Amino acid sequence: MSFQDRYTLAYKTYPYEKSPDQDLPAPVRHPVVIVGGGPIGMALALDLGLKGVGVLVLDDHEGIGMGSRAVCYAKRPLEILDRLGCAAPMVDKGVVWNIGKVFHKDDQIYEFNLLPEEGHKFPAFINLQQPYFEMDILNRVHELQAGGVPLQVRGKNRVDAVEDKGDHVLVTVMTPDGPYQVEAEYLVACDGANSAVRAMLGMDFTGEVFKDSFLIADVRMKADFPTERWFWFDPPSGSGDSQLLHKQPDDVWRIDFQIGWGADRAEELKEENVRRRVAQMIGEDVEFDLVWSSIYTFQCKRMTEFHRGRVIFAGDAAHQVSPFGARGANSGVQDTDNLAWKLKLILDGTAPAEPLLKSYDAERIHGADENIRNSTRATDFITPKSEVSKIFRDAVLALAAKHDFARPLVNSGRLSVPCTYDGSPLNTPDALKGGPDRTRPGSPCPDVPLDGSYLLERLGDARGARFQILAIDAEVPERFAAHGLECGVIRLSAAGNEMLRERYLGAAKGAVYLIRPDQHVAARWAGWDEAAAAALGRAIGKEG
Amino acid sequence: MGMLNTTRNLAAPDDVYDMLIHAHEGKTKEESDAFNARLILILMNHVGDREAIAEALALAEV
Structure with missing residues (x-):
């Protein structure tokens, strides 16, 4: 059985090694098997590994793919990855930008500043080549493995069959040494837009295909272009119908040229033709090296259901958007953030499986629809x-x-923001009169500075699936436990912290929030309320 | 229906209609189409109300 790589690797980080599982007479059972070692699969593995859940990642390649690809990372995924311990190197390396300019033909028609809100640990966006992003996650995976976290990654392990047996999933894996089988309590397919697992199960993936294509060129130059996002409609150079210029680390600029549906891929990708387009755009006299180029077409599609039985889908495998707005990888990390704590509680036997998995579908389909709507409109x-x-x-x-x-x-992409899980079955109706709209139940908690640290550093729980009671100018018990879960209790005062007041109290004098392990608000009240136990039950899928 | 004013609202309908037709004089079909599009966007912003615009869109279906 030969292995043809589907893409070129930037880094061979997990070369094939024969696993003892392959020689055992009966398949070994793993709590979670993840199919696909891209950024989404690895982020999920990291999250589950930190929570002490045994994870096995199976990837048909042996490392990180080449190309800058998903170049823009938004604040919310950075906050999530910070909790998992790997956002700092991304921000150190990444390019922070706030200014965007929009051009039409010869003229700049306007300039905008994202004007990020004050008081957040992370910027609105960074630009970073995807291999660096993946490497930072993988470095953290290796660090945890060295510390004994039950997390395995197997390269050149291609999943050829998946069978839901009711109480487990039987997975048939092909390797250079031939096939073997493993069992999974849950299998999560993070195997990308052309998900093989999705095809094996014959599950729906429908939506809209756009009849256009874009040529990406990454060029290295010492030119004096500022750190801004420049978008041209009908550029005068005639080098495309629209084009986008973005700064990346290492003096590399990313240029996207819209080249139409009928473009001849092979012809367009010839180096001299790419160079000609680039020169038309940046000027004939500007020296540059061509680092990488590729052509992409795009579609907006999603699965009708994100899980069936014990098989769950996340990232591009579950939903695909056009690139405008940076809603692909960013939303995939939010899928894993939503799923990891739920799987932890299910595997611990603390929460019922089906209601919690249904809530994953409901919440992340809500997110996918929002992303698809926004990226379709931009397209x-x-x-x-x-x-x-x-x-x-x-x-x-x-x-x-x-x-x-x-x-x-003017819509050159509405940039990714996390969605609020309005209408989620896990929410308890809002009981904080005068509370800010942005922190209503279902919302991701906005960050706030707290005496040299940040609120989000204290909320959520990377190493478990702990809920938090956040009390602001309100009396709460020292400890709170219900449904077999001990909650963290955090007491704060908004006196002297206007951002905390504005983001969490609004017109209210005090507030008590019940916050999920993924830092979304489950419920809120004006003061301590015995209903917290019922709200916690509802938030873990038990009828409240 | 509710937000959109569909009662007679123009004091001098012939004058206004004439302004509209006059504005298109000397324009090619392409220029007129572009002009109309800009005009719609300008008036839409003036209306400012999503519900009223939705009603206008429905009404325009005839």
Whole structure:
């Protein structure tokens, strides 16, 4: 059985080694098997490993793929990865940007500043080549492995069959030494947009395919372009229908050229043709090295259900968006954040499996739909599908050059923000009168500075699945436990901390929040309420 | 229906209609289409109300 790599590796980080599992007469049972060692699979493995859940990652390659690919990482995934212990090197290496400029033909039509809100540990966005992002996660995986965390990664282990046996999943794995089988209590498919596991189970993956394609060129140059995001509609160079310029670390710029649906891939990817486009854009006299180039087409699709029985899907395997808005990898990390604590509680026997897995579907489908809606709208604006759509698009751009009112209509991508799980079955109705809308039940907790640290550093629980009671200017018991779960209790005062007041109290004098291990609000009240026990039960899938 | 004013609201309808037609004089079809699109966007912003715009879109279906 030969292994043809589907892509070139940037780093061979987990070369194939024969595992003792392969020689045992009966399949070994693992609590969780993850299919796919990309950023989503590894983030989930890290999260579960930290929680003490035995994890086995099976990847049909032996390391990290080449190419800058998902280049923009948003604040929320960085906060999540910080809890898992690997965001600091990403931010150190990454490029922080706030200024965006939009051009139409020859003219700059306007400039915006993301003006990130004060008082957050992480910036709104960093740009970082995906291999660095993956390497930072993997370094943390290795660090945990050295510390004895039950986390294994197996390269050149290709999953060829998956069979849900009711009380476990039987997985058939192909290796250079032939096939073997393992069992999983749960299997999570993080095997990307063309998920083989999804195909094996014949599960739906439907949506919209866009008839356009983009050429990416990563170029290294010492040029003096500022650290900004530049987006051109109808660029004057004629080098594409639209183009995007983004700064990455190592003096590398990422340029995306819209080249149309009918483009000849092989022809376009020839080095001289890529160089010609780049030169048209940055100027004939600017010296540059071509680092990497690729062509992508895109679609907005999702599965009808994100899990079936004991097989669960996360990241691009479950949902795919167009790249505008950086909602792919960013939303995948939010999937794993949502799933890890739920699997931990299910495997511990603390929470019922099906209701909690259903809540994963409900919450992350809600997130996927929001991402698909936003990225579809951006795509319709950037690559109008009809003559009239193009007429309106150009009308917006013409007006935006002169009139501020039209600028909010310009859509070159609405950048990824985490979604609020409104309507989630895990939420308890809001009982904080006058409380801020942004921290209503279902919301991700916004960060706040606290005497030299940050609130998010204290909320959530990477090493378990602990809920927190957050009391702000309110009396709460020293300890609180219910449904077999001991909650953390944090007491704060908003006196002298206006950001805490504005983000968590609003018009209320005090508040008590019940916060999930993934830092989403489950419930809130004006003061200590015995209903906290019922709210906790509801938040772990037991009827409240 | 509720947000959109569908009662007679123009004091001098012939004048206003004339302004509209006049604005298109000398324009090619392409220029007129672009002009109309800009005009719609300007008026839409003036209306400012999502519900009223939704009603107008429904009404325009005839």
